[in-house]
Each structure stands twice: as C-alpha cells, then as structure tokens.
Amino acid sequence: MRVSWTAGDGVRHLAFRLDAEDSITGLCTDGQPLKLATNSCRVELPHDPGEIHPDLLALAAWTVVAPWTRRRVVFDRPISPELAEAIEEGWGIEAGPVGGSPRSGSRLAISYSGGADSAAVAAMLPDAPFVHFQRVRHPRVPDRWTHYRADVLARLVTRTARESGRELTTVRSDLEFTLAEPRPGYPEHHAVAAGALLLADELDLGGIAFGYELGSRWLGGDRYLLRYTPDNPMWAAHGAWGRAFAAAGLNLVLPVGGVSEAVTMRLALASPLREHVRWCLRGVDGPCGTCGKCLRKEFIVASVERRPLRTTITADRPVARKWQQPPPYGGQEMIEYGCARVPGIEDTVFAKAAAHLNATEESTAWLDRCYPPAIEEIPEPWRERVRAFMAAEVGFMDEDEARRVETWGLREELS
C-alpha cells in the first residue's frame, strides 16, 4: 500500500494505491470482512493547522488503509522508528520510510459523538475539548444512506458545546465511503480519530478519549460476541492500535472502559449534558424511536430508571426480530441487565430474550460497578483522575464481580 496526502482549500486529501499483493477485500481488526469502494477520501479541518507531524498523517492514513494492506505500507514522508515498529509488531506489516523523531503532546481531547457513552466521558472530564467527526458525502461514491443524519448530529453537538462552554472542533470527512461493504462506515473503528490525529499538534493533544465501555473493551462487544477480551486488539492499551496511537504521541484513553452502558447512561443522564444526549443517527427533531439503536438505548434507560419500556416497536418489526431468537446477542450483558430490571418485561419485545436469559438483579449487579483493570490501563497522566471519579461516583467491583467479567462467555459455553 502506498499512501499520499495533499493539502488544498483547507482540505486534506488522502489517496492510496494498492501493491501487487493487496486486495480490495480485507479484514477489519475485529475480523469483519470489508470491501474497498474507492481509494481516495478527504478530511476537512475547520482551519488549516499548517505543518502536521508525519506520524500523525501516517497513522490517520493507517486507520483507513489497514484493512487492505497485506505486506507493506509506504507513506509519503518518513515516520518515526517508534511508529514503524508499532505497525510492524502489531500487524506484521513493514512500514516506512523511517526517519525523524516521535512527537508528544499533553492535553486530552474527547472524541465526542453526542451519545450517552461520550456524554459520560464528558461528565468525567469537564474541561476536555471535544472533537466531533461528521460524515459528509464522497464526490465519487453515490450516497444511498441519506437516512443517516450526520448533519443533524453535528448541529446538536455544536449546540451542546456552545451551551456548555466547551471547546469543540468538528471535522468533516468522507472517509467512510472508502468502504463499500458491508456499507459505508469506518474502515477501522479508529478512523473516527482521523481528525483528532491531524489536529493533535495544533491542539497539543497527548491523548484521545473514547466512549468505549466495558462491553466493547472487555466483553468483546459489537461484532465480537460473548467472550472476555483482555487483549482486545482495538482497545487494549497494549493492543496493536493502542501501541500505534501511543507511538504517535496520541494515547488511546477509555475513561469509561471499566463500566457498563448502564453506568454510562446513568452518568450521562445525571450530567449537565443530559438534554443534549442523542444516540439516534436517523431522527431529525429528536430520536426517531423506531431504529434498533433507539430500542436498545430506550431499554437501557428504562432499566436504569426502573420504569416500563416506552416504545411503539412491536415484536414483528425487523429491528426487534433478533430479540425473538435465543441468545447469544451482541452486548448481551446489557440485555441481561435490562431483563432483570425493566418492570413488565414479559409484555415487551424482550419477553422471549428474558425467558432465555433468566437474569436476576443479583446476577447482573456487577454491571453497576467499575472493573479495576480498566483503570490501570489508562495512561498515567489521566489515571488518577479517572480512578478518583470512579471511586466517588460508581465504586469498584470486588473479586467475585471482577471474575464475572473474566469468565464472561465461559458459562454459556459450558452449559
């Protein structure tokens, strides 16, 4: 893979060319097969930061091209030996040319999506600036996904920042359209940080905080299913991506990596950003209330507030179909949590799931506390702050509860 950046009109253009052994079919770090759509994309920064450290440009490009790179990656300017080594060790990919020295920074920014998890991170770090990624159309790829309202979300995040007095940088990019299949989206989950990477020097960033929570970090959430993932290659500090970001002087930080979505929801709903929290990507005047994400998050809100489920979605709707099947489910820990707490669950679309899971408040109580190893992997400059917040607001799991995390998925396999 050969990568080059060009700058013009306040926009950074990324173009890449496949080596002979590269292919337009590839794999995301989480194992999902991906198909390339096109080999160019752009990142629009609100103002041109001028000279950008080559490691930052290289890593931003790597978050886009990694799935399709088989043997080597050649950047258009020399990267530090540290970053080259991280890519070599993490992926077995030869990266170059090598030269120059690594960078560092001191501040921590939040990759802010507007959802409950990033709002929880924001509640924990009230003075950290936001960087928001906004999807825009690609000039070469037809947009067949206009129901995805990145513009609405960006406006909401802008208002959130203004009303809460936060520093916000919104970065617009079409990089998701480099992915043809399964559909446009981040080629690697880390591509959401492309803008933060390009702005890291200007904002003096030494870390970027994400809202990835216990399920995503430790329980193999999303496209992983039901297993304890201490070596999660995407989000572990010592994983391939964690080391690559650290080498570029922008540490991955997961302030809510040790707590479940129940806790992040509780923190978000108790925070000053409460009114601005929005996880739905479709709704225009408020959440659509009909997509799968709205259903899942409403379920979590209901379980946190211990009230009946408020939804018009019925069991025959496609978004509710998976809850009519037996487990496993993605993010199953929260389904168990909700089934044990939402009153009248037997009259909801989750009735069948609840019958299968047999969860109780006792069996899911561990999801109300913080998994201590998640604090230990937070980089030193921010660790004690997160630890103090968790101790004051959430509390830590005891050994038995921590064992629930570490044996996640084993019981189901044994039974």
Place this chain on the structure above:
Amino acid sequence: MVRLVKRALVPARLRRMIRGWFDSRYISRADHRQDIKDALWEVQTLGREVAVLRAETDRLRKEVDRLRARPAASGVRVDEARAARWDDAHRLAQETAAALDRVLQNEVLLWQAVDRAAGDGGPSDGRALPERALPSGGAA
C-alpha cells in the same frame, strides 16, 4: 313517604310536623321541576353542539376530498404511465450506483496493474504471498 303518612291515621298536627320534618330534609317538587328543566336545557345544548360538530366533520371531510382531488386539477396526479416512469428512474438510479461501485473498484485494480507493470507494485511485484493474520492484542 308522604302517601304512607296520609294513609295512616295520624293526627293532623303530628302529620304536619312529620311532613314539615321531611320537607326540610328533601328537595321540594318545585326544585325537582327546576332540576329537570335544567337537565333538559343541558341536553338541548349538547344536542346543538353535536349538530355543530357534525357539520364541522362534514366540512372537513369535504375539504379532504377537495384536497385529494386537487393534484388531479393541477396536473401532478400519478397515473400509471408516470408511476412506471418513476419506477424505471428509480431502478436506473440504483443500477447506475451499483455499476459505479464496480467502476470505482476496477479503477483501483487498474492502478494496481499499472503500478505492477511499471515495476512499482511493492516488494513482491505480483508473487503470491500468504494472507496476513489479524493483528494480535498482546505483545506479539
């Protein structure tokens, strides 16, 4: 109750006293009459309101019919031929978008072939290489 008292052989004074006692506790005939009149008036008022609402419903129904009919008058009614054209345009848009996907992918592959022919196609220059494994989480 009053009739019952009448039938019994009760001294007039006592009868009057009892009647007075009852009258002081129960609504008088005149009041009953007034109550019935009031109720009747209420019923008539409600009847008039229902009539007004029914007229309003009829008016709205007519308005809906009128609005339904209006596109036909202004010439954008979707007849069969027009619907067929729109379906066709939709199909064409989808097929064009899918075709463009393939064109873009072919462009990527074409550049890959050009680079290979120019001897700039990477370290192996076309020799088969094993697929790389997923990145590992631990210090591999």
